[in-house]
Amino acid sequence: MVVLVGEMEMVPKPRSHAPAKKDRLRAKRKKPRRYWEQESGASPGPPPKKRSSRPARPRSSQVLRRSRISRKAQVPKPERRKPEQTLSGAQDPFPGPAPAPLEVSRKFRRIDKSKPLPSPKSKTRSRLEAAEAEEEEASVRAARSELLLAEQPGFLEGEDGEDTAKILQADIVEAVDIASAAKHFDLNLRQFGPYRLNYSRTGRHLALGGRRGHVAALDWVTKQLMCEINVMEAVRDIQFLHSEALLAVAQNRWLYIYDNQGIELHCVRRCDRVTRLEFLPFHFLLATASETGFLTYLDVSVGKIVAALNARAGRLSVMAQNPYNAVIHLGHSNGTVSLWSPAVKEPLAKILCHRGGIRAVAVDSTGTYMATSGLDHQLKIFDLRGTYQPLSARTLPQGAGHLAFSQRGLLVAGMGDVVSIWKGPGKASPPSLEQPYLTHRLSGHVHGLQFCPFEDVLGVGHSGGITSMLVPGAAEPNFDGLENNPYRSRKQRQEWEVKALLEKIPAELICLDPRALAEVDVISLEQRKKERIERLGYDPDAKATFQPKLKQKGRSSTASLVKRRRKVLDKEHRDKVRQSLEEQEQQQQQQEKTKPPGTRPSALDRFVH
Amino acid sequence: MKVKMLSRNPDDYVRETKLDLQRVPRNYDPALHPFEVPREYVRALNATKLERVFAKPFLASLDGHRDGVNCLAKHPKSLSTVLSGACDGEVKIWNLTTRKCTRTIQAHEGFVRGICTRFCGTSFFTVGDDKTVKQWKMDGPGYGEEEEPLHTILGKTVYTGIDHHWKDAAFATCGQQVDIWDEQRTSPVCSMTWGFDSISSVKFNPIETFLLGSCASDRNIVLYDMRQATPLKKVILDMRTNTICWNPMEAFIFTAANEDYNLYTFDMRALDTPVMVHLDHVSAVLDVDYSPTGKEFVSASFDKSVRIFPVDKSQSREVYHTKRMQHVICVKWTSDSKYIMCGSDEMNIRLWKANASEKLVAEPSPGPYREHLHHKTLERV
Numbered sequence: 009m010v011v012l013v014g015e016m017e018m019v020p021k022p023r024s025h026a027p028a029k030k031d032r033l034r035a036k037r038k039k040p041r042r043y044w045e046q047e048s049g050a051s052p053g054p055p056p057k058k059r060s061s062r063p064a065r066p067r068s069s070q071v072l073r074r075s076r077i078s079r080k081a082q083v084p085k086p087e088r089r090k091p092e093q094t095l096s097g098a099q100d101p102f103p104g105p106a107p108a109p110l111e112v113s114r115k116f117r118r119i120d121k122s123k124p125l126p127s128p129k130s131k132t133r134s135r136l137e138a139a140e141a142e143e144e145e146a147s148v149r150a151a152r153s154e155l156l157l158a159e160q161p162g163f164l165e166g167e168d169g170e171d172t173a174k175i176l177q178a179d180i181v182e183a184v185d186i187a188s189a190a191k192h193f194d195l196n197l198r199q200f201g202p203y204r205l206n207y208s209r210t211g212r213h214l215a216l217g218g219r220r221g222h223v224a225a226l227d228w229v230t231k232q233l234m235c236e237i238n239v240m241e242a243v244r245d246i247q248f249l250h251s252e253a254l255l256a257v258a259q260n261r262w263l264y265i266y267d268n269q270g271i272e273l274h275c276v277r278r279c280d281r282v283t284r285l286e287f288l289p290f291h292f293l294l295a296t297a298s299e300t301g302f303l304t305y306l307d308v309s310v311g312k313i314v315a316a317l318n319a320r321a322g323r324l325s326v327m328a329q330n331p332y333n334a335v336i337h338l339g340h341s342n343g344t345v346s347l348w349s350p351a352v353k354e355p356l357a358k359i360l361c362h363r364g365g366i367r368a369v370a371v372d373s374t375g376t377y378m379a380t381s382g383l384d385h386q387l388k389i390f391d392l393r394g395t396y397q398p399l400s401a402r403t404l405p406q407g408a409g410h411l412a413f414s415q416r417g418l419l420v421a422g423m424g425d426v427v428s429i430w431k432g433p434g435k436a437s438p439p440s441l442e443q444p445y446l447t448h449r450l451s452g453h454v455h456g457l458q459f460c461p462f463e464d465v466l467g468v469g470h471s472g473g474i475t476s477m478l479v480p481g482a483a484e485p486n487f488d489g490l491e492n493n494p495y496r497s498r499k500q501r502q503e504w505e506v507k508a509l510l511e512k513i514p515a516e517l518i519c520l521d522p523r524a525l526a527e528v529d530v531i532s533l534e535q536r537k538k539e540r541i542e543r544l545g546y547d548p549d550a551k552a553t554f555q556p557k558l559k560q561k562g563r564s565s566t567a568s569l570v571k572r573r574r575k576v577l578d579k580e581h582r583d584k585v586r587q588s589l590e591e592q593e594q595q596q597q598q599q600e601k602t603k604p605p606g607t608r609p610s611a612l613d614r615f616v617h
Numbered sequence: 618m619k620v621k622m623l624s625r626n627p628d629d630y631v632r633e634t635k636l637d638l639q640r641v642p643r644n645y646d647p648a649l650h651p652f653e654v655p656r657e658y659v660r661a662l663n664a665t666k667l668e669r670v671f672a673k674p675f676l677a678s679l680d681g682h683r684d685g686v687n688c689l690a691k692h693p694k695s696l697s698t699v700l701s702g703a704c705d706g707e708v709k710i711w712n713l714t715t716r717k718c719t720r721t722i723q724a725h726e727g728f729v730r731g732i733c734t735r736f737c738g739t740s741f742f743t744v745g746d747d748k749t750v751k752q753w754k755m756d757g758p759g760y761g762e763e764e765e766p767l768h769t770i771l772g773k774t775v776y777t778g779i780d781h782h783w784k785d786a787a788f789a790t791c792g793q794q795v796d797i798w799d800e801q802r803t804s805p806v807c808s809m810t811w812g813f814d815s816i817s818s819v820k821f822n823p824i825e826t827f828l829l830g831s832c833a834s835d836r837n838i839v840l841y842d843m844r845q846a847t848p849l850k851k852v853i854l855d856m857r858t859n860t861i862c863w864n865p866m867e868a869f870i871f872t873a874a875n876e877d878y879n880l881y882t883f884d885m886r887a888l889d890t891p892v893m894v895h896l897d898h899v900s901a902v903l904d905v906d907y908s909p910t911g912k913e914f915v916s917a918s919f920d921k922s923v924r925i926f927p928v929d930k931s932q933s934r935e936v937y938h939t940k941r942m943q944h945v946i947c948v949k950w951t952s953d954s955k956y957i958m959c960g961s962d963e964m965n966i967r968l969w970k971a972n973a974s975e976k977l978v979a980e981p982s983p984g985p986y987r988e989h990l991h992h993k994t995l996e997r998v
Contacts, residue, residue: 115646118653150645157644162623170618180620188622290652332651374648464623480622488649489641495630500639510663513655526654 106152113151118523119143132528161416162464162480164446173428173444180478188478191229191465195474196451197222200238203469204456208248209289210492211461211483213268215255216474217246219455223257225268228476229494235270247285249294249308251505256294256308258282263296263306278313279304284327288334291513293350295336297324303336305350305515314515315350326366328411330392332375333522339366345380349518356520359396362386370411370419377438379419381408387421389438402441412466414459414482418445420466422454427468429479448477462487462494672973674937676956679711679966681718686960687729689947692755694738696953701966702729708743708753713956713968720757722764725749731779731818733788740767744776744790752800770803778818783826787843791816795831797843807846811839818860824868828885832858838873840885852888854881859903864928866911874902880916882928895926897933904947908971909954915971917948923959925971937969 119140126133164180166172181189197203201219208215214228221243224236234252242260249256254273255266263279266272281299288295292309301322305314319338326339335356336348343362346355362382370379371392377399378390387408388401408421419439420429431445432438452471459466459482466477487493493500517525541547556572558564632639647653684705692698697713706725709718725745734741734755744750751766758764774793781788786800793815796805810816814835822828827843836857840849856876864870869885870892880895880902900920907914913934915925923945924933941963948959950971957969970977 115648118647153645158629158642159623159625160621162621163619164621165619167618172618175618179618183618183620184622185624188624191622290656334652478622480620483623484649485623486642486644486646488644488646490643491649493641495627495640497639511656511659513652513659517655517658522652523654525658
């Protein structure tokens with residue numbers, strides 16, 4: 009029996025007029041109050057917005073005011089004709105253009121406005137200003153087009169005082185519709201050891217690998233099995249490649265690549281004793297972390313090892329991918345997380361996260377937050393864009409061995425046989441670690457966690473098999489049909505694959521800022537000078553050597569010319585020496601200043617400099 | 618407990634019958650489209666490489682002249698007709714679709730210095746080293762008739778160039794001075810001169826039709842007003858200009874092909890500095906012609922190459938050359954902006970594509986999967 013829940017179930021389809029989506033939801037959510045508000049007595053939520061009959065017109069002018077382009081005063085559209093002037097006397101209840109949702113349009117802005125524009129006279133400045141104006145208009149239009157998105161994300165709210173963390177999966181299954189209830193299933197596979205799992209990019213297919221060699225690939229929505237084999241060797245990790253057609257399995261000795269029918273295609277012997285696999289979808293690179301301490305990148309479109317980097321930190325068993333910039337995060341036993349790119353031999357950055365070893369790392373889909381958990385039972389969230397500082401931390405009773413982020417920013421941690429999910433207030437903010445959103449106890453210890461890409465489902469691989477849990481609000485509701493389409497046909501998949509291969513990004517372009525290519529290449533002054541000297545053949549700015557003037561009356565004999573020249577050159581030399589001595593003195597003075605006053609001289613001072 | 622799960626109705630996402638189009642829902646959120654900049658970079662790189670792979674600009678060579686081709690003229694009403702004058706006095710009319718010469722006229726003794734068509738397309742004028750201006754019918758002589766000019770004007774000095782007014786029945790010749798003629802008269806309506814040297818070419822402005830520009834041997838470019846019958850302005854350059862060409866879309870812009878290997882685009886209203894200097898040739902630039910779009914022009918140079926420049930850039934976007942093509946004397950851009958014709962001093966006229974990788978044959982409409990390929994060259998893949 010399905011219990012329909014109030015008017016919230018019937019969310020109306022695309023509407024005729026549009027106050028912002030957030031507005032409507034906020035207005036409707038006025039009724040249930042959060043349980044922590046009752047406990048702490050904090051102020052109630054955001055004040056309910058007065059919804060006037062007319063949508064606020066100044067929104068569009070707000071958008072204009074925010075731009076830093078000094079345009080002439082924008083003449084607003086002429087007001088509608090007064091009612092006396094229209095024939096029927098009717099009045100447009102919604103005059104002016106549709107309100108432009110400002111917060112949503114911010115999502116579509118890409119230009120970094122913190123950088124100052126060049127001098128007012130240059131041609132570049134006018135071009136940049138025109139580009140900024142275009143971007144503003146485009147972002148407003150894109151924000152308006154969000155009306156056409158058909159699906160709404162899921163949600164789960166407790167009624168007065170109810171803790172959502174205490175809600176059982178069985179209750180959720182009872183309360184939702186049949187199709188969603190069918191997404192919850194448990195595969196009891198005790199025979200072949202703890203399982204690791206991986207969802208394909210579209211979220212339609214699931215690959216599972218049991219420690220004792222069981223490898224299977226299936227379409228988990230229709231429950232159609234694609235293949236099921238036993239590879240007769242320990243399976244440490246399993247990963248789909250770019251589509252559901254190919255599987256990579258990290259077996260005990262080497263890395264194997266299988267077809268989705270179970271046919272072994274390749275055995276990559278250069279990747280030995282691999283513990284973790286990550287596939288970078290836009291670069292077609294399979295990153296493998298091995299027990300030997302090497303991070304190897306294998307290009308699966310060409311079949312070549314692009315880079316084999318020695319991480320110099322012993323056994324690598326914690327690896328995560330940053331989906332925003334394709335940088336690999338490795339967790340080490342000294343509590344640091346290092347960031348790697350195949351183009352660079354050294355790590356791009358090293359972040360000290362925990363006091364003990366790192367047990368798990370996860371990065372969210374926008375590349376803003378990194379969640380790490382360590383042997384010190386801490387779970388920390390770091391800010392990856394800008395300062396690499398911890399934003400929040402939490403002590404867990406039992407350390408989390410596995411972490412994963414969902415598309416909408418939910419964080420799941422697997423602690424023993426319990427999984428806990430934390431949720432943030434909005435899509436853009438980090439999950440708040442105070443109260444978990446959902447928890448679940450499994451029949452075995454957790455060995456693998458992944459949120460299914462476009463479904464509100466969390467897949468857990470544990471020592472008792474595979475469990476698919478329902479997590480309302482985890483997934484992005486509206487997918488883009490040209491990127492990952494769970495409902496794609498065979499022909500669509502083939503076309504997508506060809507285009508993806510054509511657009512494959514070369515591995516050298518992986519760096520911390522993926523938009524680095526879009527910067528203007530500002531050639532440095534020295535390089536410009538060098539090129540100029542090369543082109544002209546001589547340095548036009550160099551001071552010409554002193555040529556003594558020829559004088560009359562025997563004063564320009566060779567000896568006197570040489571004497572005069574020597575005099576000038578000696579003077580120049582003396583000036584140079586004096587200048588360098590002054591600089592050295594200044595430097596010494598500065599150093600003395602920086603040394604803290606009152607330190608007693610010790611015998612070890614001679615070793616300081 | 619209030620709960621709602623994300624559940625999609627497959628009927629909204631999967632097509633009903635095989636004959637329907639596939640449904641492709643779109644979400645333009647940048648979070649769903651990561652790596653925009655590197656992917657765009659890779660696409661642009663692939664498109665450029667493919668463009669070069671498919672760049673086969675040479676179309677045909679029109680063979681038949683017995684001496685170097687000195688001047689070319691376009692037919693104003695027919696895209697497939699072109700007239701050429703050679704250094705032995707021959708004028709040939711070609712059909713570009715069959716790539717054959719339809720008519721040959723022995724017009725002058727000595728060089729054919731200039732050739733221009735009347736705006737209506739029924740006749741054309743030629744000037745030659747024998748100090749004559751001749752007007753010919755565009756259609757060939759009838760059966761039994763001999764090839765004879767409609768009208769011959771004998772002058773006292775050699776004429777070096779001719780251009781016809783774009784709307785009226787008047788034309789201008791240049792030699793020792795610039796003469797404006799009425800078609801009915803045998804002596805010029807007015808003669809204008811500024812300076813004492815010979816003038817090598819004259820061109821009428823297609824938009825402000827009373828304006829003319831001329832290039833003289835004393836390195837200057839002079840602009841004349843036909844209504845007032847006076848010269849207007851003059852700009853003196855470092856070296857001699859061979860020809861000028863007016864922009865068919867901007868009334869006051871003209872480009873001068875100079876001996877100092879450059880082309881200068883001037884704004885008529887402010888002649889003190891050029892709007893743009895176009896730099897890529899390595900020998901004297903002999904001829905220039907604008908595309909009908911007014912956005913690009915083509916230049917022919919003594920260095921055996923033909924270059925296409927955008928109006929606002931100082932570097933050429935394309936260069937055409939062949940081992941067999943020697944010094945290019947004249948060049949024209951056809952009126953449909955698709956082809957370039959150049960005549961060189963090894964007696965051939967060559968026909969090139971203006972966009973080297975463009976497919977000239979119309980293709981069937983693209984299917985649903987090809988619609989979002991926004992680089993035109995990638996459509997071939």
